[in-house]
Amino acid sequence: MRRAPLLTLLLALGTPAADARVRLGDVLPAHPWTSGEREVIVVYSHDCGDLGELWSAVLAAGLPVRAVNAEDVPAPAPAGVNVWRGPEATAFARALRVGAYPTVLLVRGGRVLNAWEGTFGGDLGLAGTR
Template sequence: MQDMKRAPLLSLLLALGVSHADARVRLGDTLPAHPWVSAGREVVVVYTHDCGDLGGLWSAVLSSGLPVHAVNAEDISTPAPGGLKPWRGPEATAFARALRVGTYPTVLLVQSGRILNAWEGTFSGNLGPME
């Protein structure tokens, strides 16, 4: 098994690809209006106060080497790690609903404003074999 630190983007892509959750976010869709300047490739994490411990998820996302945007939806302020300033408030919740987020947390891999991959659900921290 590879160490996540040696292949962070691969680890993130594998984590996003092995979800058992039924994502309703549509691949290929463009992101709804948001307050940040989009990078070429980026990660967007949409979460709420009741997601539980997201330490493993945040670690994987922050280790990806990609710009990360935190969206704290549903009106209860919850911090994000690593110096990230989460987007909060009614507009952040509207963003999540426009995406049709079915389960929090939701992680989006985005390229030029379009959703390449989406993962919804509880993160166990186990990425499985990565050979």
């Protein structure tokens, strides 16, 4: 049985790291975009390594994707994804209390529904769930 991309992302986000500091239910700090009903925000930095598989999973979810490149060193995002960079982007990440990069947030109406932090190695935490 094949999972829908959004379901896969939601299941992955449903298993946050024990040391996650982003608080569920919190309102997003100030940002430059108009929030949608549901969206995915990827907060990352230049030292995250290859995020190709993570970007693929996030883009496959079919939700609007916001990219926040924190820590003042430019790092690429997939074509077509607008990236927010600079001191304000870093302040956004710190106001969220991001504990590790990359951090993926599932947001609804400007509030954090779920968060996943840490190194992504291609495993969305779905082993044994089929």
